[in-house]
Amino acid sequence: QSVLTQPPSASGTPGQRVSISCSIGSSDIVAHPISWYQQLPGTAPKVLMYRNDQRPSGVPARFSGSRSGTSASLAISGLRSDDEADYFCAKWDDSLRGWVFGGGTKLTVL
């Protein structure tokens, strides 16, 4: 069974670089990619990163993604107050034949 584990919270000050981790515990043989979503308060999630490290058009280069084996991370540099949001990782799991989401990380900009 695939489980994506994220820290419940993260914080930083404006201008800082923060990183959010997503630990992949899975019996899934095929390493499907991780995608990341940003959810601003009261809105639907929005894709921030796909295929581990690809940014959709319109997402600033301050956001970057990486993956190494069973660990993925989202990094935000030049932190801004409007980055304050919930961030989720997700992947398809062949053994479950379904999508799994991380529990989400609430980012606070101090």
Add this chain to the structure above:
Amino acid sequence: QVQLQESGPGLVKPSQTLSLTCAISGDSVSSNSAVWNWIRQSPSRGLEWLGRTYYRSQWYHDYASSVKSRLTINADTSKNQFSLQLKSVTPEDTAVYYCANDLTGALWDYFDSWGPGTLVTVS
């Protein structure tokens, strides 16, 4: 840019069937490269993928094991929309329900567009 919009009742009584519709603009529900999903979010369960439908010369459906016995997802090509029907609901099914799509056709890629979501309360 694909736009999605959920609609349906905001209040459902326990044991009844929850029915929602997702209207699609900017693409066709029967596109051979799109996948149409239902996802819900609640404080207790977080984001939870419920199921999907897609057309590849015929219609396919996948459902999450947690709701498989109660969930049906259908596409309506005449109205360019897809629907969710969740039977025998309980208060545990109270959540914001989202429709979302994957346009790459890979079946495992990412959720490209999301509807704004609709809150459904079971009470």
